[in-house]
Amino acid sequence: xxxxxxxxxxxxxxxxxxxLDVEAGREVETWLRQHPDQKQETELWKEQKAKLKAAFDPxxxxxxxxxxxxxxxxxxxxxxxxxxxxxxxxxxxxLLVTGIGTGLYMSGPKAExxxxxxxxxxxxxxxxxxxxxxxPVEFAAPQQSYFLALVKERMARSLTPPALTxxxxxxxxxxxxxxxxxxxxxxxxxxxxxxxxxxxxxxNDTPKRKAMKLWTKNKLNCxxxxxxxxxxxxxxxxxxxxxxxxxxxxxxxxxxI
Amino acid sequence: xxxxxxxxxxxxxxxxxxxxxxxxxxxxxxxLSDDLVQDCIExxxxxxxxxxxTRNIRTWLYTILRNLYINGLRQDIRRGPHMNIDxxxxxxxxxxxxxxxxxxxxxxxxxxxxxxxxxQREVLVLIAIEELSYEEAANIIGTPIGTVMSRLSRARSRLxxxxxxxxxxxxxxxx
Numbered sequence: 001x002x003x004x005x006x007x008x009x010x011x012x013x014x015x016x017x018x019x020l021d022v023e024a025g026r027e028v029e030t031w032l033r034q035h036p037d038q039k040q041e042t043e044l045w046k047e048q049k050a051k052l053k054a055a056f057d058p059x060x061x062x063x064x065x066x067x068x069x070x071x072x073x074x075x076x077x078x079x080x081x082x083x084x085x086x087x088x089x090x091x092x093x094x095l096l097v098t099g100i101g102t103g104l105y106m107s108g109p110k111a112e113x114x115x116x117x118x119x120x121x122x123x124x125x126x127x128x129x130x131x132x133x134x135x136p137v138e139f140a141a142p143q144q145s146y147f148l149a150l151v152k153e154r155m156a157r158s159l160t161p162p163a164l165t166x167x168x169x170x171x172x173x174x175x176x177x178x179x180x181x182x183x184x185x186x187x188x189x190x191x192x193x194x195x196x197x198x199x200x201x202x203x204n205d206t207p208k209r210k211a212m213k214l215w216t217k218n219k220l221n222c223x224x225x226x227x228x229x230x231x232x233x234x235x236x237x238x239x240x241x242x243x244x245x246x247x248x249x250x251x252x253x254x255x256x257i
Numbered sequence: 258x259x260x261x262x263x264x265x266x267x268x269x270x271x272x273x274x275x276x277x278x279x280x281x282x283x284x285x286x287x288x289l290s291d292d293l294v295q296d297c298i299e300x301x302x303x304x305x306x307x308x309x310x311t312r313n314i315r316t317w318l319y320t321i322l323r324n325l326y327i328n329g330l331r332q333d334i335r336r337g338p339h340m341n342i343d344x345x346x347x348x349x350x351x352x353x354x355x356x357x358x359x360x361x362x363x364x365x366x367x368x369x370x371x372x373x374x375x376x377q378r379e380v381l382v383l384i385a386i387e388e389l390s391y392e393e394a395a396n397i398i399g400t401p402i403g404t405v406m407s408r409l410s411r412a413r414s415r416l417x418x419x420x421x422x423x424x425x426x427x428x429x430x431x432x
Contacts, residue, residue: 017409055366061274164399208305
């Protein structure tokens with residue numbers, strides 16, 4: 001398959017999926033008029049799409065099953081993973097209402113320090129380990145199964161490193177690091193230019209829930225968030241918009257495991 | 258702020274029909290897909306504090322559902338015992354339309370979709386059924402756009418072959 005052919009085929013798919021702007025769309029239309037075989041092919045793709053829609057769109061009109069409705073109606077309290085005492089829920093609502101920082105959040109003044117502390121710790125870990133050229137990780141990717149078994153033992157739960165290949169980063173490996181007197185896990189990634197991303201997962205004494213925030217220090221960007229008993233951070237010197245995409249992917253990975 | 262959270266919950270509720278369609282097309286199995294939707298909603302509702310308001314809620318939910326499905330496949334628990342496509346009863350497929358003539362076509366496309374490799378099927382489902390952009394699909398799957406496009410191309414060619422095979426053998430019976 002020649003490059004030209006590939007480019008043309010890509011444009012044809014993009015045309016069928018309304019991905020082209022008006023001008024490019026017109027160009028493809030003109031071209032198709034002179035190429036009946038390819039025109040037929042695009043018609044076939046449209047037909048596939050119409051059939052798929054006909055097969056699955058009726059699901060939209062089905063009655064929502066009772067079990068799903070029940071899940072939607074019940075209170076937002078998590079069922080299995082961890083339970084938040086009512087008092088802490090009240091505290092978090094109070095916090096949101098008053099917006100006076102984290103002082104009252106969960107466990108008193110100590111918690112206020114701990115959120116920037118977690119980001120600080122993430123940045124320190126990145127500075128120390130990601131700069132290490134010869135041995136940045138204690139367990140390299142080939143030893144993954146042993147390392148993940150160790151992670152499970154030290155963190156009391158299974159944590160797998162998310163794939164970041166979509167952003168051009170491959171998994172290098174990781175190590176166990178301390179965070180607030182508890183084991184935390186540091187996963188490390190690298191791209192072809194030698195840029196590195198570290199992902200730190202720490203354990204919280206008391207469950208904390210906070211949306212993603214950016215913390216910048218020493219030209220390093222660190223996105224971090226709290227999800228119950230775990231704290232997460234994604235640190236790198238790559239640009240923050242790209243790192244945010246990576247962080248979102250990381251967040252969604254851990255929501256689903 | 259409490260009402261904002263309530264608002265977010267009702268926005269999640271409004272996405273349920275779309276989540277069900279997405280899950281049904283991914284798994285080809287109504288029971289399995291509703292379990293998946295329920296699991297997805299449970300996780301999303303307990304993670305509303307992580308949802309970034311600037312993002313599209315549907316693609317956020319799709320990402321969670323898709324990851325749950327993939328993790329399930331990996332662990333091979335969600336899928337349960339492996340089902341041969343010819344052994345699966347009619348009701349495991351998408352709702353059958355009323356007209357008999359149309360039923361043949363719809364039936365075939367559901368079967369054909371189920372026969373695609375997982376990575377090709379999810380791309381085709383996101384783009385042809387859910388009508389997302391290439392970029393949105395790439396973000397959900399966590400791949401570059403180029404990968405989405407090449408999988409889409411392969412999915413369409415393969416679907417064409419599967420469909421022409423099934424229409425050549427009109428009286429294909431299950432065992």
